[in-house]
Amino acid sequence: MAAAIPMKRVPDLSVEVIVGSQLPEMVSQPLTPYSSEAISFLGALSIRLFANPSIRLYPDVAAFAYWCRRSNLTRLSRSFDTQTRRIGRGLVLHIAPANVPVNFAFSLAFGILAGNANIVRISESNHPQATIICGEISDLFRDPKHTRIAAMTRVIKYPREHEITAELSRLCHARVLWGGDVTINHLRSMITSPRCIDICFPDRYSLCILGAEAINAADEQAIDNLVSGFYNDVFLLDQNACSSPHLVIWQGSREDVDNAMSRFWPAMEHLLSTKFVPPAIHAVDKYSHLCSVAIRLKGCTSISRQQNYIYRVRLESLPEKIENYRGQHGFFFEAIDNDLEGLKSIVDDRFQTVTCFGVSPQSIIDSIIEAGVNGVDRVVPVGKALDIGVIWDGYDIIGTLSRIISEQ
C-alpha cells in the first residue's frame, strides 16, 4: 500500500461503528473506478455471502451477492467509460434508506467501485440483512488482502437528524442520499464543502404497462413467469420500494383488456395464496385506503379485489398527481391507455420505473423521449423492478462518483 496521503481526518464522532475501526483512522486515498482492489473485495464478499447459510432466508441478500460476484463486476467494468482517465472523488457519505434493507450495501458497493472511501450511515431498523452483510464484511477486513478497502470503509449508526450528518457533510466530497422528500430536503439544506456533489434518491413512483393481447395469447408457463415476476416486483418489499408498481396501465381493446384482467389477476391471487396469509392489519389498511381514495379521487369507475391480497381501483382516465393516492400491500389503480397520451399528460419527475409485459420497452422509451417529459428513468420487463444497478434513477452512479482527469 502507498503511503497515506494527507487528508482531512474524520473526527472521532460519537457513532456506533458497525464495520471498520474508529473514524479518525480512515484513509481517503481514492482508487480508479473498478480497481482490482474493489473487484477482489466485492467478489470475495459475494463468495462469503453465498457460503452463509442464512442467505437462504433472504433472497434480497442473495440478489446482492449475485450482483457483486466477480464476473459481473468485470463485465460492468468493461462497459464503463474507457475514453477518459478517472479516479474516485475522495470521501463519500451515504445516508442509506430504511425501507429497502440491502440498499445500503449497493450504495457502499457503488462507492467502492467508483474508487472512493465511504462512510455509510445505516438506519436503526436493525434489519437482519444488514447484520449478515456487515458481519461478512468485517470478517473479510481481517484478511490482509483487503487492507486498503478496509481502511477506506466504515458502516456506522447514529440517531436520525443528528448533528453528526452535518459534520460529515462538511468533510465529504460526495453524498449519496436515500430517503423521503422531507429527509432529502433537510439533508440538502446542510452546508457541504463547495465541491461536494449529491446524488439523491428521493421518493419515486412506479407503474406497470401490460399488453392485453400478449397476456391472452400467453401459455400457462408464460403466465406463471409473469405473475411470479409481478409478485417479486410488488410483494417482496410490500409495495414499499420506489420501483414497485402502484399503477397498471393496460393496452388493447376494452374486450381484450377485460379478458386479460380476468386471466392475470386471478393468477396473481392464486400465487399469493400459496405464499402467505395477509395480516388483518394490511386488509384493514387497504380497505380504509380504498374508502379514502373513493372519496377524494374523481373518476373511479369500479373497484375489485382478490380476497384480501389485492385491491384494484379502475379509472376511466389517468388523473394528475395519482402518485399521491398510492396504497400499500397490494393496492393498484388500473386504466386503459393505448397511446400512452394519458400517461404522458401526468408524468412528472417523481415517476421512476416502468415495468412492462407484451409491450416493447423501446417503444415506451421512444414515447418518453418524444414527449420530452421529466419523469421515467427506467423501463424493464416485469420481474426486474427491484434489480438495482450502476445506472439508477437516471444517474450513471459510478461515473458521477468519480472525477475525470482531463488532458486537453
Add this chain to the structure above:
Amino acid sequence: MSNLEKYVDAFKETFMVQDSDLSDLKYQDIEAWDSVGHMALMATLEERFNVELDIDDIIEFSSFEVGQSILAKYNISMS
C-alpha cells in the same frame, strides 16, 4: 483436480448433496436448488472455472447434465 471433479464439488458444496444424487439432479428437484441456490451455484461455477456465463446460459442451466454441455461452450470439457 479435473474439470469434472471441480464441477461435482461445486454442486456438492452448494447443495450439500452426495455424489450418487448428482447424475439426474434437476433444478428444483431438491429444496436447496431453488432460485437462491441457483444464484449460488452459478456464482460458484463462474469463480471455479473463471468464466462469465451468459444470461441465457444461466437461465437454461436446468440440470447437472445440461450444465455440462453449457460449460462445454466455454471450452470447459468434462471428459
